[in-house]
Amino acid sequence: MLRSLFIFVAAAFLSMPALASVSAEPVNHLNATSTLAGYLAVFIFAIAYLIVVLEEKLQLRKSKPVLVGAGLIWLLVGIVSTDHAATSAAFSKNFLDFSELMLFLLVAMTYISAMEERRVFEGLRAWMVQKGFGYKTLFWLTGILAFFISPVADNLTTALLMCAVVLKVAEGQKRFIAMCCINIVVAANAGGAFSPFGDITTLMVWQAGKVQFLEFFDLFLPAVVNFALPAIIMTFFIPKGKPDSITEKVELKRGARRIMALFLLTIVTAVCGHQFLGLPPVFGMMVGLGYLQFFGYFLRMSLPSSLAKKRTVAEEKHDQRQLSYLGSVIPFDVFKNVARAEWDTLLFFYGVVMCVGGLGYLGYLQLVSVVLFDGLGASWAAFGIGLISAVVDNIPVMFAVLEMNPEISHGHWLLVTLAAGVGGSLLSVGSAAGVALMGAARGHYTFMSHLRWTPVILLGYIASMLVHLWLGHALGVFDVYN
Template sequence: MARSGFITDRWKVIDDPPIPRVLLASTATLSPWSVLASEASSSTMLDLTGHWAGFAALAVFFVAYGLVIAEETLHLRKSKPVMVAAGIIWVLVAVVYAQHGDTHTAEIAVRHNLLEFAELFLFLLAAMTYINAMDERGVFDLLRVKLVTQGYSLRTIFWITGALAFVISPVADNLTTALLLATVVIAVGGQNRKFVGVACINIVIAANAGGAFSPFGDITTLMVWQKGLVQFGQFFQLFLPAVVNWMVPAFIMSLAVGKESPDPVHEQAVLHHGGGVIVCLFLFTIVMAVCAHNFLHLPPVMGMMTGLGLLKFYGYYLKRRDHFFPAPPEQNLGDTALALEGESSKQKARDGASQYNIFKSLERAEWDTLMFFYGVILCVGGLGTMGYLAMGSELMYGQLGPTTANILIGFLSAVVDNIPVMFAVLAMRPDMDVGQWLLVTLTAGVGGSLLSVGSAAGVAVMGQARGVYTFFSHLKWSWAILLGYAASVWTHFLINASSFS
């Protein structure tokens, strides 16, 4: 990226282009924000990569991410350090710009990043609420009990849970899928720590690989799709590379799993009324999100939030259905909406099930993960405003070339987490063809499997199987995962050669 301008007291003014694309990429076509974008374009963006504020911002970000990586040891929620870091970074941005008489650019930039987060937040909130509603209705309990009580060997369950993770994650996202199936292998494995550890690694790899070929499977693919860089149908070109990425390490790890049967489990699962309908509503909601984006050119979040509204209506029906939940004898018309739909957990249905409450499903969303995304997006956005993304784009995509850079993105995502890495790439917005955008989508998604801290799925499962699935137990198999990573990249170049210009 060529730069021109003048230098004053260690300050560089970038006037080619006058404003990075990270600031205008999605605001140019949104009328409420177009005025802000035009105002920003009339001001100059300061390059703070060599200024003390820039160095301080980098230090804050790296310290925060060090705390995220050490979450397992410190038992400190990963959202806390990045949220604080985001606030500090933007204070530095605002102070420096204010010192140069510019009180508008920082505000415009942070509003853009908040808009990015808002779309992602609402999309994930709707998806998580649906998953929690299905869990509350017993959909996943039924699946777990069916697997445990069918008499399969441990090796067969290893393959079944891996296959389910690969198939479910394109729809339910890799984080939720990994958590649910980790519960299954923990229940099956019991005291067999070796099986639980290897099976959890397999689930994380399969969930990340399955999420790589679907716009709904991972946060990274969702962000690429929302940007319009890859169309909905084009993601499925990554199906075979994703299969290879999972199958290679899975085959190697399966040799370490015995063929003995798991301990018997005597348990019954009940699919409560409405479970099947909620599954169908979830699928319909996904269809609405796809149609909103492809045909109406609206953000996919519009379809997801509309579907969430339908779920809330159906939740009201479940609550008022006399056969399932009798209506309370008294109703205070002055209660709030939350009180009207939320009842005491002590009230029981005639069949013994606790009362359905849509707000409980909302409460059970992964709020730590959602707030983590807030911190990451704001941190990366702040560093981008300081000029670090432009510098990184010039270094990686200008000097190394897109192919080498996109392959290295996978290794970087294993250390830093694929979400901020992909957000940084999207903020850089390098000029690449569809084949290269698919490549970076693949590598950012599956590269996170190289280490347990490289993906949200891995971090979540470490908490689920604490002390059994750990950073070092995962590291033991990183060589096999690396073989799958290399094989998947080669497969993408082989079968999707026509996507490269």
């Protein structure tokens, strides 16, 4: 009993398993959970993850401990294993799966960086700032925009954008800013749950083939409930009136709208390639990177003539400000946007993937799968996964589930995806969006300010799960109810 409890706690809360483009076939693993090497592997990862949690206090990048931990864990795997060919194949599989995810994310990050550099998000923020919305309108508008932008731009970028708007407009209104940030985190996480592009967890589920692209939209209504129910309750506590309007004008840089169109074309290419040709989504994203590179070449080559025309117009109008701006324009460089990607985050994913890939190969995830899905049942297991993701973070939790590859119905895969996507909203540290906003709105949005509204957010979480179960029953997408 004690051994089972140790395995469940250690693997469910500490092990963050490897990425899985998991096939339907069972994954071979070593039965080494009771060996010294097995215990050492869990201990090593627990220490590595503890260092990650203390990242801000230690001033140590989060990728460093997990990279070292991954190396040590696979060293132990190699020592325990008697079949080196099988061990090499297991490592290669995890590495290949991570490579697909990394390249997909790298292209998406490059496009987001390019749109930031072309001032797309700054332009949207300026538009909202100068409209002079009231407090309640601003609360709902930032939440709704976060909900609908995050399925395309990702929940982290969306949350930071909406937070910047609130900080600019409601300066000095500490309580209102905190409530808006909570609403934005919940909305961004909920919006990201019904799109493969909205969150890394949904992307992993899509790449693993557990849910097809259009099937993610079955989560739309539960996601709306998850966002809307807490927002409605919080509305009663929003102050009346409106902040002072601010005049701010932002001019988009040349090519901004066309880069947005190319990003949408890239998404279409990835989806169509996967849906109709059976190619992995990363295929379409890499083709999309080619789109951006060719367009960057066009922007560079046509820059002199474009500047000459604009300079002539500015000279005729004696617009010294415009002339000064034109003199500071630098050519668009796609590789600068590639360099601005979150490389520490990408390397952190590698460490997590390989660490828990090693733990999975040692046999821990198989035991956790038995405890969760066979012991509790698929529905309760999904509910628990959402709660765990609020503490551990939803990305490693989804890694774990995909590596376990439990035999559950299609509807339950959707339920797990929903739970992992929105469960992180329960705590400010439960999602990347929440952690980022604690930094962006430092002094206004804190762990405790979010915790005060956790019971309300929990109501939305439970309601969204029940709505999905009800829809699943009505549409008959669940094979088994647990």
